[in-house]
Amino acid sequence: MARKNDGFFREILETAVAQGWKALRTTKGHWQFVPPTKDYPMVVTGNTSGDQRSVRHFLSQMRRSGYQG
Numbered sequence: 001m002a003r004k005n006d007g008f009f010r011e012i013l014e015t016a017v018a019q020g021w022k023a024l025r026t027t028k029g030h031w032q033f034v035p036p037t038k039d040y041p042m043v044v045t046g047n048t049s050g051d052q053r054s055v056r057h058f059l060s061q062m063r064r065s066g067y068q069g
Helices: 006-018 052-064
Strands: 022-025 031-034 043-045
Touching: 006 022, 006 052, 043 052
Parallel strands: none
Antiparallel strands: 022 031, 031 043
16 A cells, blocks of 8 residues: 655655665565765665654655755
8 A cells, every 4th residue: 555655755765776775675575765976874764654753764764974955
């Protein structure tokens, strides 16, 4: 069953890859986002988008690591 925030996550994923980020899946199904510069930490998130707070938290972590979007 698709969640309401799945399209939002996919948009962030595609934008991050276009900006030079590496998006990798772990063996447990989580996503690792590695920024293009080593100055920022990578961001790890779960496989599902969860509730609205988790999406906002994920997006703020991405922005702190250099995501432009």
